[in-house]
Amino acid sequence: MELFEGLGTVPPEFGPSAVTIGKFDGVHLGHRSVIAQLVAQADAHDLTSVAVTFDRHPMALLNPEACPSPLVSNAQRAELLAQTGVDVTVVLEFTRQLSALEPAEFVDAVLVRALNAQLVLAGRDFRFGHRGSGDITTLRELGRQAGFEVVELDDVDRDGDRVSSSRIRSLIDAGAVREAAELLGRPPQVRSTVVRGDQIGREIGFPTANLDPTMEGLLPADGVYAARAAIDGVSYGAAVSIGNNPTFEGVPDRRTEAHLLDYSGDIYGETIELDFIDRIRSMKKYDSVDDLVVALAADVVRVRDILAGE
Known part of the structure; x- marks a missing residue:
């Protein structure tokens, strides 16, 4: 073209x-x-x-x-x-x-x-x-x-x-990414650069790629999603969190963090594309970090199940 x-x-x-x-x-x-x-x-x-x-x-x-x-x-x-x-x-x-x-x-x-x-x-x-x-x-x-x-x-x-852009936009705004994908003919996608975060995920055993908030594409509603992440043409499963990390104090800004499954390495400064496959749950404040860790482990299991079924 x-x-x-x-x-x-x-x-x-x-x-x-x-x-x-x-x-x-x-x-x-x-x-x-x-x-x-x-x-x-x-x-x-x-x-x-x-x-x-x-x-x-x-x-x-x-x-x-x-x-x-x-x-x-x-x-x-x-x-x-x-x-x-x-x-x-x-x-x-x-x-x-x-x-x-x-x-x-x-x-x-x-x-x-x-x-x-x-x-x-x-x-x-x-x-x-x-x-x-x-x-x-x-x-x-x-x-x-x-x-x-x-x-x-x-x-x-x-x-x-x-089928209209406004209808799709409403679905994505509500977090209904699977329904939006049916009208798009593909999963909703955002593209951004990986930036440094607070390293909280790494400290609790779930390292995340933090996305620069000035991203391309429309970000879904706050929550946790099963997604596919592409970096340098290589695809990884990902559990993606969108929101302000309510379990931790002092995180007022909305963030997008992707925990890449079966990946280890440094990707700061890399371009990452996230295809949102399904919404797992809403954002939630947990009583303790231990409770959060249990929830994150369950999220990863759920993400693997969803992606295996695609």
Whole structure:
């Protein structure tokens, strides 16, 4: 997959292309269905398949207080889109200038001039242009004028509800990572760097990799999780704790700590990816360190059982 950041990086005489436009936050099953149809249509018509997206959620600029947390970083999204088979991803910088474009101006600048679109795929709730004033009917009319065809796509449903980034976000926020994975088509993931912690885990026999809190991806609710940890391409089972270590005093900040199963060594400064498989329990304050150690040992047994069943 080729990645173009901004219309200015798209080569002259690009295309002809088949295009779909969206935020693609999480690149979930709904997004994957759209892109699969895009790739199939592009192949059938000998066109270049193009996914157009944005460098941030529009609300991050237009209404920051109401902007939802992203499911993935831009880098993670690009990696996930590359796995779909789409030929090209174009990332537009979402600016005031871009948000002010009328639908006809957006179509002319992006779809016609930059991408030479011959086919555009969109869902029935697609909105574009200033204040979302353009819809799929607008797109069809502009397509007739500009010479491209518009294909309307159906939503992807699971259990009678539409698969959406907001639905997945709610599940992850509640710690329901297994249910979120069913809609994502993969486990929820975060990526960060291993930093030094208080060494408490090491002292009680459960050393942990502490993640830098400025991480990529959406962190689930506080609790203990069965996860898979990837470091340098090697996967390990992991019992992951998210919260403020309530058994110990003086730990006010929220932390993410991964106890890697069957691993020993120094990984400070390494990049670690955590795939959350299932939630084991909520965060709990224990009466003593001995009680905590017993609980951690039980967590490890539970994690091994869950991962063995995957």
